[in-house]
Amino acid sequence: MAAAEQRTGDRARYAQLLEHAGRTTVALRAAPGAADARLWGSGVLIAPGWVLTCAHVLAASDGRRRETGPEGVFGVAFGGRVEPARLVYDLSRPAPEAGPGAARADLALVRLLDPEADHPCAWLSDQPATLLEDAYIFRGHDRSGGADGPDVPGGRDRPDGPERPAAGKRVLRESAVRGPAGAPGPSAAVDPFIAVRFGARDARGLQFGSDVRVSPGASGGPLIDCDRGEVVGIVKGRHQQDHVGLAVPVTALRGLGPEHLVAGAEGLGPEPYHALMGLHDRWHWTGQDLARAGGPTWFDAQHAVMAGRGRLWGVQERLQALDLLARLPAPRDPLLVEAAVDEALERGARPGAWSLRTWRDGHGALYQGSDPYTELRAFVHYLRIVAQRTADEVRDVPGEEAAAVREGTARLAEFVQAKAVVLQPQDRRRIGPVRRRPRSVLVEFEPLFYDENGHELYNWSVSEGYGRGQWLRVDVQESAGGVPFEEAREQVLRGLGGRLLRADGDAGPGARVRLEVAVPEGRWHTAAGRWEVAASTRRTARRRPVGPGRAVVLRDQGRREEVDPAWLRRWQGMTAAPALTALRIPPTGAGVRPGGSAETIWRLLETAEDGALPALCRTVADGFGRDAVGVALDTGFPAGLWPARGHGEDRECDAGCEEFHRGVRELLQGSGGLVRLPELVRQLRAKAAEAAEEGSHWARDLILLYDDPEDPLPPLFPDRPQVSPG
Incomplete structure (x- = not known):
C-alpha cells in the first residue's frame, strides 16, 4: 500500500513538470500564413529565441529541404500562435573546411525572428543520460492536427494508424496534464509516453524500448527524464530494423561549433555552444527573480520532484552555480575543464576521458552517485578551482572586459565560500588555498x-x-x-x-x-x-x-x-x-x-x-x-x-x-x-x-x-647589458 501511495505521489509531482514540458514543446511547419499547414515535426524551446530540434525534421521524405518562405523562413507553433523562424545551425552537415573529424549529430538550432517573442524554456541536462525509470516523449501540435512523419536516416516516425497505448505506456489526457500550447482543443491527447528503461547507448544515440511507438511528428521533440526533471534527449524516431526508439542525447550539443553555421545566418559568435548554454542558464536563474511576476517555473517543478532526497547539492545550488559559470568566459582549452574535474574528483589526469567543452559540462561530470557530503565537496572544490583559474587568466589584464570577468570570479568565489561552511575543517583547509598550478x-x-x-x-x-x-x-x-x-x-x-x-x-x-x-x-x-x-x-x-x-x-x-x-x-x-x-x-x-x-x-x-x-x-x-x-x-x-x-x-x-x-x-x-x-x-x-x-x-x-605567441616569454632581467651573438 505504501509503495502504491508513493507512486501516486510521484505522478502528482510529475504533473507540474509535464505541464512545463508540454508548453515548451513546439511544432515546426510551413511559414505563417502558408496554405500547407501540415506538421513537419517537433522541437523544444531551450533559450530566449532558440529552438532545438532534429536536423532531419527540416528535410522532406526525399531528403531535400522543406519548402520555406523567402530567406528560408518557416513557422514554429506554440502558445496558440505561429512564429516565423529560420534555421541557424545544422550539426548534421559540418562545413567541408572543418575536416573529416568534425562533430556530426542529427540536431539543428532554429532562431525565432521576433526578438521580443515571449515563451518558456525547457531545462537541458548538464550530464549524460543514464538508466531511465520514468521518461516521457512530447510532440508538438499544429493548428489543424495534421501530421506528416518525415523519414529518418536509419529510423522513421512511422504513421502506423490510430494511436493506441502500447505496453509500458500511458497516454495522459487533458484532465491529467494540459497539452502543449497550440493544441487544437481540450479533447486532444497530450501524447506523452512512459518509456521503458534503457541503458543502451551506441553510435545511433539513446535507445528506449521497442514497445513505445513514436507517434508521427514526434521527431525533434524532447525526451524528459522525470526522475531528474530534465530534457536528456531529442527524439529521433524508431529504427526500422530492430524497432527500438532512438533519441539524440542533449550532450551531443557539445559538438556545436562555428562551422555548423548555415550560410547567411547570424550566429552566436566564435563559441556558439558556450554562448547558447549561457543564455539558457541565465534565463532559468532570472526566472526566479523576486521582481519578476509570473507563475510556477521549470525550476519549481524540478524542486518539487527532487524534494526530500537528502541532497546537499540540490537543484537550487545547481541553478545558481550554472548562472555564475555562464557569466565567465569560455575556457580557452577543454583540457582545463577535464583537469579541474579530475582534481575535484581526486583522480589522476586522464586526457580525453571526458567529453567536456565548458565549465557547465564539468559541473555535470561531478554527479557520481556518491554520498551527499562527498558530492557537495566535489562541487565546492571544482567551482573553487574554476574561480581561481579564471581570475588568474585576467589578473593583470587591463580593460572593462577583464574587470567584468574579475567581478564574475569574485561572485563565484563568494558563492563557494557560502557553500563550504558545512564542510569538515580538513576539507576546507585542503580546498581553500587552491594553489596556482604550473603548466x-x-x-x-x-x-x-x-x-x-x-x-x-x-x-x-x-x-x-x-x-x-x-x-x-x-x-x-x-x-x-x-x-x-x-x-x-x-x-x-x-x-x-x-x-x-x-x-x-x-x-x-x-x-x-x-x-x-x-x-x-x-x-x-x-x-x-x-x-x-x-x-x-x-x-x-x-x-x-x-x-x-x-x-x-x-x-x-x-x-x-x-x-x-x-x-x-x-x-x-x-x-x-x-x-x-x-x-x-x-x-x-x-x-x-x-x-x-x-x-x-x-x-x-x-x-x-x-x-x-x-x-x-x-x-x-x-x-x-x-x-x-x-x-x-x-x-x-x-x-x-x-x-x-x-x-x-x-x-x-x-x-x-x-x-x-x-x-x-x-x-x-x-x-x-x-x-x-x-x-x-x-x-x-x-x-x-x-x-x-x-x-x-x-x-x-x-x-x-x-613557440606559443599566446604564452610569450617573460621579460629579461632588468639592467643587464645585452649583446647579439656574433
Whole structure:
C-alpha cells in the first residue's frame, strides 16, 4: 500500500513538470500564413529565441529541404500562435573546411525572428543520460492536427494508424496534464509516453524500448527524464530494423561549433555552444527573480520532484552555480575543464576521458552517485578551482572586459565560500588555498658578452609558467661575469630534476609539466630532450634522460613579450589547420649555394600553407641550417623539427636524411594538430630510447621548436647589458 501511495505521489509531482514540458514543446511547419499547414515535426524551446530540434525534421521524405518562405523562413507553433523562424545551425552537415573529424549529430538550432517573442524554456541536462525509470516523449501540435512523419536516416516516425497505448505506456489526457500550447482543443491527447528503461547507448544515440511507438511528428521533440526533471534527449524516431526508439542525447550539443553555421545566418559568435548554454542558464536563474511576476517555473517543478532526497547539492545550488559559470568566459582549452574535474574528483589526469567543452559540462561530470557530503565537496572544490583559474587568466589584464570577468570570479568565489561552511575543517583547509598550478617549467639562457678568448658567457634562470605569459622565476644565476654555456647548463641540471618534480606535484595527481628551454640564435641545436636530471628528490638520486618522460620543447629567446603579427597569424593558422604536413627544407634537389638558396627558402616559407611545418635534416648550429631557421622565425613560424646532430654543408643528403624526413611525415600523419605535437614527440622519444637499433638515433635527439605567441616569454632581467651573438 505504501509503495502504491508513493507512486501516486510521484505522478502528482510529475504533473507540474509535464505541464512545463508540454508548453515548451513546439511544432515546426510551413511559414505563417502558408496554405500547407501540415506538421513537419517537433522541437523544444531551450533559450530566449532558440529552438532545438532534429536536423532531419527540416528535410522532406526525399531528403531535400522543406519548402520555406523567402530567406528560408518557416513557422514554429506554440502558445496558440505561429512564429516565423529560420534555421541557424545544422550539426548534421559540418562545413567541408572543418575536416573529416568534425562533430556530426542529427540536431539543428532554429532562431525565432521576433526578438521580443515571449515563451518558456525547457531545462537541458548538464550530464549524460543514464538508466531511465520514468521518461516521457512530447510532440508538438499544429493548428489543424495534421501530421506528416518525415523519414529518418536509419529510423522513421512511422504513421502506423490510430494511436493506441502500447505496453509500458500511458497516454495522459487533458484532465491529467494540459497539452502543449497550440493544441487544437481540450479533447486532444497530450501524447506523452512512459518509456521503458534503457541503458543502451551506441553510435545511433539513446535507445528506449521497442514497445513505445513514436507517434508521427514526434521527431525533434524532447525526451524528459522525470526522475531528474530534465530534457536528456531529442527524439529521433524508431529504427526500422530492430524497432527500438532512438533519441539524440542533449550532450551531443557539445559538438556545436562555428562551422555548423548555415550560410547567411547570424550566429552566436566564435563559441556558439558556450554562448547558447549561457543564455539558457541565465534565463532559468532570472526566472526566479523576486521582481519578476509570473507563475510556477521549470525550476519549481524540478524542486518539487527532487524534494526530500537528502541532497546537499540540490537543484537550487545547481541553478545558481550554472548562472555564475555562464557569466565567465569560455575556457580557452577543454583540457582545463577535464583537469579541474579530475582534481575535484581526486583522480589522476586522464586526457580525453571526458567529453567536456565548458565549465557547465564539468559541473555535470561531478554527479557520481556518491554520498551527499562527498558530492557537495566535489562541487565546492571544482567551482573553487574554476574561480581561481579564471581570475588568474585576467589578473593583470587591463580593460572593462577583464574587470567584468574579475567581478564574475569574485561572485563565484563568494558563492563557494557560502557553500563550504558545512564542510569538515580538513576539507576546507585542503580546498581553500587552491594553489596556482604550473603548466610548464622554463629554463632560459641569457647571453651577456664575450670574454677575451671569444667565448660567449651566460646567466640563466628557471621559471614556472601558468599560461598567457604569466611566469614566476624560481631560480636565478646572476653572476656579474657569467659562465660558459656548458657550465651554465650543468648548474641548471643540478636542481632541475627536483624543480620539475615539485612542479608536477603542484600541477596535480599524475601530471607531468612541460619543460621549455629558451636559447639564443646559435644554440638552436641544444638537445634538451637528452638532458639527464635527478629521478627523485633523494640526495643521491640517479639521473635519467628527461625527454622520454615529459614533453620538452625549444623556444627562441629573440621572441618574447612583444608579439610579431606574422608570428601570431602563423600560430593561429597552424593551430586551426585540420592536419600538419612536413615542409622539407631545402626541397629535394635544391642547391645550398650561398645567396640564391636563402631567397628560395624565404619564398618557400612565406607561401607555405597553414598546416606546413618546417623540417630540416641539416645542422642548425651554423651555415645553411642556422640561416634557414632564422628565415622560418622571421616569417612567423612557431614550430619546426630538426635533429640535434644534423649533417653539415660538406655533404649532401643521404639515406639517413631520407629516414629522418620519412619519420617526420609519419609523425605528423593523424597528429591531431599542433597542440598535440609536444606529446607526440615525447612518445616518439620514449620509443626511440627503448629501441636498440642504431637507426633510430634521429628520434632520440629530435628537437621540437614550439613557440606559443599566446604564452610569450617573460621579460629579461632588468639592467643587464645585452649583446647579439656574433
